[in-house]
Each structure stands twice: as C-alpha cells, then as structure tokens.
Amino acid sequence: MDDDAPLQPDAAAPADSSASPAFAEYPNDMLAAALERRQIMLPPEQLARLEQYCALLWEWNEKLNLTRHTTFEKFVARDVVDSMALVPHIGLGDRVIDIGTGGGVPGVILKIVRPDLQMVLTDTVGKKVKAVDDIVRRIPLDVQVHHGRAEDMLSTRKAQTLVCRAVAPLEKLCTWFQPLRHAFDHMLVIKGPSWVDERYEARQKHLLDAWQLRKLEEWPLPGTESHSVLLELKRKENR
Numbered sequence: 001m002d003d004d005a006p007l008q009p010d011a012a013a014p015a016d017s018s019a020s021p022a023f024a025e026y027p028n029d030m031l032a033a034a035l036e037r038r039q040i041m042l043p044p045e046q047l048a049r050l051e052q053y054c055a056l057l058w059e060w061n062e063k064l065n066l067t068r069h070t071t072f073e074k075f076v077a078r079d080v081v082d083s084m085a086l087v088p089h090i091g092l093g094d095r096v097i098d099i100g101t102g103g104g105v106p107g108v109i110l111k112i113v114r115p116d117l118q119m120v121l122t123d124t125v126g127k128k129v130k131a132v133d134d135i136v137r138r139i140p141l142d143v144q145v146h147h148g149r150a151e152d153m154l155s156t157r158k159a160q161t162l163v164c165r166a167v168a169p170l171e172k173l174c175t176w177f178q179p180l181r182h183a184f185d186h187m188l189v190i191k192g193p194s195w196v197d198e199r200y201e202a203r204q205k206h207l208l209d210a211w212q213l214r215k216l217e218e219w220p221l222p223g224t225e226s227h228s229v230l231l232e233l234k235r236k237e238n239r
Helices: 031-037 044-061 072-089 107-113 126-138 150-154 170-180 195-204
Strands: 095-098 118-123 144-147 159-165 184-191 211-220 227-235
Touching (some): 044 072, 044 107, 072 107, 072 159, 072 184, 072 211, 072 227, 095 107, 095 150, 107 126, 118 150, 126 144, 150 159, 150 170, 170 184, 170 227
Parallel strands (some): 095 118, 095 159, 159 184
Antiparallel strands (some): 211 227
C-alpha cells in the first residue's frame, strides 16, 4: 500500500484493549499483577528480567529524567504494551536497531521477550547511553549499545528492522533515513494521535513519495480518549 492509498483497516488491538484507558491506582502492586491485567503472560525468567529492568531503570531515574512511568501499572500500560505491539512484526533473529532508545524502551523490553533478536540500542545523548549500558550489563542482556545516530550505523551495517517511539515527527524520520532505505527492510514507529497531522505534513512536502506507509495496530492511549498506533515505513519497490 502506498501513502496515497487508504490505510489498511485496523488490525486487532494489543492485549490491553479490554482495559480501562485511564490509569488506576493499585497499592502494593506487583509487576506480575500489572501484566495479568493487560493479559500479558511471560515465562518466569522473562518476568524476573523485566522486574530487574524496572528496578534499574527507576534507580537511574533518580539521577536522570529517563521515564515518567514509575509504577508497575504505568510501566506495563505504556512501555510494555507499546513494546509488545512490535513483537509480531519482527522476524525471527532479526537485527533490530532501536532509534533514540532513551532509557531502553522499546529495545530492552523487546530483547527480554524476544531473546532471539540481535538488538542494538542507539542514542545521541551520552548520559542516557551510559545509563542504558549500565542497565543491560547488570540484568544482563546481550545487546549492543551505541552512542550516536542510527543513520551512522546503517551507513556501514544493514539491519532488518528499525524501531522507535517518541523520537521525531514522520517528516524527520523520512528525511533522516531516505538515503539509507536500502540498508533496512522496514521501520516500525509507535505514534500517538498526532500521527495523522504528521502524515499530512510529510505528504505536503513529498517526503512520503519514496515510502509505503501502513498502520499495523491501534490501541487505547491510557488516561485519554485517544489511541496509540503502530506504523510501518518501507521503501517503495520501484524507488
């Protein structure tokens, strides 16, 4: 489907679609309970690693502003649900580059639930790179942490999948990666309700001319009446 065609009908919503969109308070909550409310079931080893990731992320959050999701409910409702939406769209053993990973979302969560992935976490902010490098070493996880731009990596090494959340508008993503679109298979982008306006702006500037754009998933954005979406960008075969 190209960017001038209607987007595909919404795919089935991720597992949290049956839950209330508003955050609720859960005193003495545990990660397993927050996951169960979203109908997310993980093996014990993955659950333990995810809980360790929370502890380390929140430890670093006292020094750096890495996340606002400092309860298990918020962490699961936003970070885990968003990351799990990516899972069925990434191939077995794919090399995945997380663009602007920040505190490790979605890349760290993806590596925990999909240990088969070859995960690379990238960020241009040195303090965030230091934090996420410490986190993955202490869990531990077999991932590569890169201080710099994902574009620089793709100039010398290819990947199957790029993932990003809350990094840049669509027009910037299209501009940054257009010269490198033959170095990866597709880009998976998590967006909020402003994605429609971003698509319009990118189209007006003809920045989507070289890309196929599809909406793959849609799910409630907690605390609002809006939705998050998962978009896929792929190069057009005739380009």
